[in-house]
Amino acid sequence: MATPQKKKKRLKLEQWVKDQMWSESGGHCQNPDCRVDLLSFVKRKHIAELAHIIPASDDGPRSEDGTTLTEAERALPENIVLLCPTCHTVVDKAPDEYPPDALHEWKRMSEEARAIAHGTPLFQSRSSARSVIEPLLGANKAVFEEYGPADNLFDDSRADQWRKQVQATILPNSREILRLLAANRNLLTPEENAIVHKFALHIQQLEDRHTKGDWTPGSVRFPTEMTSIMEGDK
Template sequence: MSATYPTKVILAMKSGNVCAFKDCHKALTADGENSNPAVIGEAAHIYGESPGTKTKPASARYRSDMTDEQRNHCENLIYLCPTCHTKIDKQEKDYPPEFLFSLKKEHESWVAEQLDQCMSEISFAELEVAATALASGKHSSSNDSFEVLPPEEKIHKNGLSDAVRSDIAMGLSKSHEVERFLANMATNVDGEFPDRLKNGFKKKYLELKQSLSGDELFASMLEFAQAGKKGFRQQAAGLAILSHLFHLCEVFEK
């Protein structure tokens, strides 16, 4: 058993899609000339994943007293490039668990600071990328019965973590700018764009909801809103759009 794809999405989001080592910070999505962007980041285990076999040694830093769920939880994973992942596992004595947990915490705090800073810098250009990703075509409204709930009640009802609550609050701080952007789009580009955005957002939510929930669902929607674009500014724009629609639309309701 290894970390699930949704867990890796959350880890990548918290890590800003860059390697956690300060002297590396390599972008972990590679563009292709004739192909779609490729994810090259790896969810590296701090406490190792495998006990080993007769012919294969145990994974670096393996602990027999952990469950598979604990080993593959986001808290036991650090997002690294392939080179740094190989380094921490092949040079195990140089990278004990305490160091890696400290590195993870410091890196994810740095990412949160960068996102907060870029939230004040996002422009219509970044908002347009995120909004267009979610407004993919004309969609009819869902027939699911929803009751609009206040954001805090949605967060509690769906078991969203304090980290996601903080992200949503950060995103909602830009709601005024998002409203200005949507008004500009409706007036100067496409009068149906705001409605198409809402319906496209709900369609994507209902699609992902079939297999995901909670933080994993929110992280996957944020990944989609980034539309393959790299950088903290685009992540901030995606978060601003998602938080605005989270507040406005009938999702995360049941």
């Protein structure tokens, strides 16, 4: 008679991973439709649950999406989302409704909200804000001029570099610009607010193309007015 195989013990999450998740989430459920305070229910206890996006074991929800992840990679913060018990149950009971891309987006939105609330400086003047935003715009411009789509200059090598630099430089810089502008919207003119909305739509569509493969035609182009945002007096 064959000896039954012992079930492999799942890798325990290290304390630094748990600490990072509390910091990333701000102590709130990372489901954007929930956002419940995970410390408010029971005195001196929390109700947070550390949920795997790709499961720790190969028979868990969404396991078919993580065949290339090692056991160690599954225990990193990039693969963990902090949820309340209800949301944790829901996402694991209906994995088709909550695929990895959706949960990663929850993490991104949570990090964005925390950055705006706690990690973004408030400026006293337009010139101070401009001094921080201008280098980010300049870096993006340099990448576009070097690798961006151009007539008769978009070979495979250039296209590969463009995709790489969009994800490594343009998207992170642009998210930081949007956070700075959102936190300091009182310094913007009404006309500039409209430009920022157009820029946000442009960046969202750029991200959709380069991270989700959504090449829907008719996307919003970079509004050239952004190059002079926050210049001069209000």
